[in-house]
Amino acid sequence: MNRIFLLVPLLLLTGCGGANWGWYIIDPTTTTGWNNLKFLASGAYWTIALSLTAICFSVVIGLLIALPGLSKHRGWRGVNRTYVELVRAVPILVLILWVWYGLPVVSGINLTIFWAGVLALALSDSAFQAEIFRAGIQSVARGQYEAAQSISLNYRDTMRYVILPQAIRRILPALGNQFVYMIKMSSLVSVIGMQELTRKANELSVSVYRPLEIYTILVVEYLILILIVSAGVRWLERKMQAAEQ
């Protein structure tokens, strides 16, 4: 685990700062420090819930957008291109603000902060997800479609039983990266008041005036989350590779 060593310079840096650091505010041996730490970590639940829910939606939307992109008909491919180009052009932060402040006005739908965050993250990510699926599906050999056709499978069964199982194995690493990306982007949902890791850090930081320590903890929190996720993805990859042997 090389990545663990990334923590070393970080810890050195924090140690060398000497008197300028005010670690007492998160010293777990004191009641205040312990409470502050608990307050910071309590955002983890929403960060995880937000990114997990969003990635699930974005995978489904991504697949639904990828399929017309593979059509023989130009019209369907046009639908795919338009969606991908449009959604990719909007910055995530802007999309979050628009879904939270704009969508209720134009549609009358009032989402909770959580679901507004999920929707914005999922939409934004779905364009990338669609491209990943398209590439994965295209990498499955043409002979697989022909074999499926020659045993009379329809489009749905061909996709479901023959093409997608093979495509998903191939795009799993990319999906894992996308999940890591989603965890990072979920921090932006703090701007509309989602009580996730970043928001908690912001709130504590304004009340105790120790931004350096608090944001350092925040960095470490994301680092730990993402290291766990990447380890999980690599484990899955290895398992898949072993199954391919």
Place this chain on the structure above:
Amino acid sequence: MPDADTAPLISMQGVSKFFDEFQALKDVSLCVKEGERVVVCGPSGSGKSTLIRCINRLEAHEAGDIVVDGVTLSDKTLDHIRGTVGMVFQQFNLFPHLTVLENLTLGPRRALGLSEEEAEARAMLYLERVRIPDQANKLPRQLSGGQQQRVAIARSLCMEPRILLFDEPTSALDPEMIAEVLDVMVELARSGMTMIVVTHEMGFARKVADTMVFMDKGEIVEIGPPEQVFKAPKSARFATFLNQILNH
């Protein structure tokens, strides 16, 4: 029931196929009767694959008519015709993520609506017919090339087609595995299956073919019973071709 002696099971009339500007099939006509075994040979690029791929519409032809079992092939009748025609590919095209048994039961279950038990019973029947019932639970990559191709044949048979198309079924195999696949095909031929086989295995052609077809540049140049066309090729092109493959 059409009379087997008069009504052909497959009838191609004036079929043409273009890939952009390039004409891969030029006004090809061919009739195949029920139970007839046709072997198609010809140089690379002559249109052999295209010919048989048009019969189950893996390629759509642009001109002419293809009638299978009394039904004219079009996008509307495609489902019916795919149910009548099976195909075996040069590269096997087994589904690599499914076991042998799952490869065989997928079509019967999803396309024919058989129950799991019925489909598995049918799969085992045809695995025995291609002589590898003991490999049912392996993945394709755990089998030799010859075994994989026999699984592919069994997969087609599980759909109980009336016609089987073979596109160079032994060309991707190591020499020592060709015989095991050809044996299975000979047996199939003996059982009365209607077959169109693209192959350069002339021993197989002599043994089972009722009709030899020689193609060149998208046309059927020579057609007839094997004894006749092998002994006295009418065209110089076929004579040269035979010389090449028999003395290579």
